[in-house]
Amino acid sequence: MTGTVMIIGASRGIGLELARQYAADGWRVHATTRTPDRPGTLGRLIGDLVLHELDVRRADQTTALAAAVASEGIDLLIHNAGVMDRGLSSEEVMAINAEAPIRVTQALVDVVRRSREKKIVLMTSQLGARYGSKRRLGTYGESKAALNDRFRELAPTWGAEGLIAIVMHPGWVRTDMGGRGATLSVEESVTGMRRVFASLTAAEHGCFLTWDGRKHAW
Numbered sequence: 001m002t003g004t005v006m007i008i009g010a011s012r013g014i015g016l017e018l019a020r021q022y023a024a025d026g027w028r029v030h031a032t033t034r035t036p037d038r039p040g041t042l043g044r045l046i047g048d049l050v051l052h053e054l055d056v057r058r059a060d061q062t063t064a065l066a067a068a069v070a071s072e073g074i075d076l077l078i079h080n081a082g083v084m085d086r087g088l089s090s091e092e093v094m095a096i097n098a099e100a101p102i103r104v105t106q107a108l109v110d111v112v113r114r115s116r117e118k119k120i121v122l123m124t125s126q127l128g129a130r131y132g133s134k135r136r137l138g139t140y141g142e143s144k145a146a147l148n149d150r151f152r153e154l155a156p157t158w159g160a161e162g163l164i165a166i167v168m169h170p171g172w173v174r175t176d177m178g179g180r181g182a183t184l185s186v187e188e189s190v191t192g193m194r195r196v197f198a199s200l201t202a203a204e205h206g207c208f209l210t211w212d213g214r215k216h217a218w
């Protein structure tokens with residue numbers, strides 16, 4: 001099956017591999033980058049690919065993105081953009097990892113609702129799970145935990161609108177963020193996640209899932 005996918009944060013790492021695999025499989029791909037004038041590898045991908053400019057903190061660019069796709073349906077919206085806390089203030093990490101995914105998704109909900117599949121994926125991390133641990137989550141973990149909390153508040157509304165939305169842990173992946181010592185290649189992580197996205201039904205709506213299809217504790 002093919003359809004239309006939008007990947008928020010596709011310039012490198014997991015987002016770039018998502019764009020590559022979906023485009024290679026014949027999907028229409030809307031990919032966002034902060035630097036569409038210097039797209040690098042993203043600009044050389046082969047397929048039905050449309051690039052959009054988006055820094056997820058920019059409300060004006062978010063509005064322009066929603067307007068650009070207003071006449072289309074987005075079957076699968078993946079909010080992938082995220083940052084570690086290296087060199088950034090906790091306010092910046094919160095703005096990018098916790099607030100932006102919700103705000104950008106809210107701006108695009110109508111376009112997703114108009115599609116056949118109506119699926120939304122927000123990229124979180126197992127480092128944002130609060131369960132059974134007294135450990136400090138740290139700035140990055142707190143930002144992903146805040147995203148998970150907000151997602152759980154909104155999930156009933158989105159479910160009532162017929163959407164199928166999840167938060168996803170992509171595994172520990174060899175990207176700029178995950179580092180060279182991580183256990184998974186981007187190809188393995190993205191291949192696994194795409195399998196999970198393809199098989200999502202209303203039964204999984206509101207869940208925290210991992211790249212290989214397991215349920216993760218909150």
Ligand SMILES: NC(=O)c1ccc[n+]([C@@H]2O[C@H](COP(=O)([O-])OP(=O)(O)OC[C@H]3O[C@@H](n4cnc5c(N)ncnc54)[C@H](OP(=O)(O)O)[C@@H]3O)[C@@H](O)[C@H]2O)c1
Pocket residue numbers: 008009010011012013014015033034035054055056057080081082083096123124125126169170171172173174175176177178179182
């Ligand atoms: N890698 C892992 O092991 C791992 C594990 C758990 C969760 N995750 C999550 O998976 C997602 C992707 O991670 P990754 O490993 O692919 O990271 P990455 O290689 O560091 O790539 C991060 C992506 O996010 C984009 N981004 C960052 N800040 C942005 C902003 N303000 N506006 C728009 N885009 C922005 C980057 O764009 P630029 O190129 O413009 O900076 C880049 O495309 C993140 O949400 C991350 O938290 C990753």
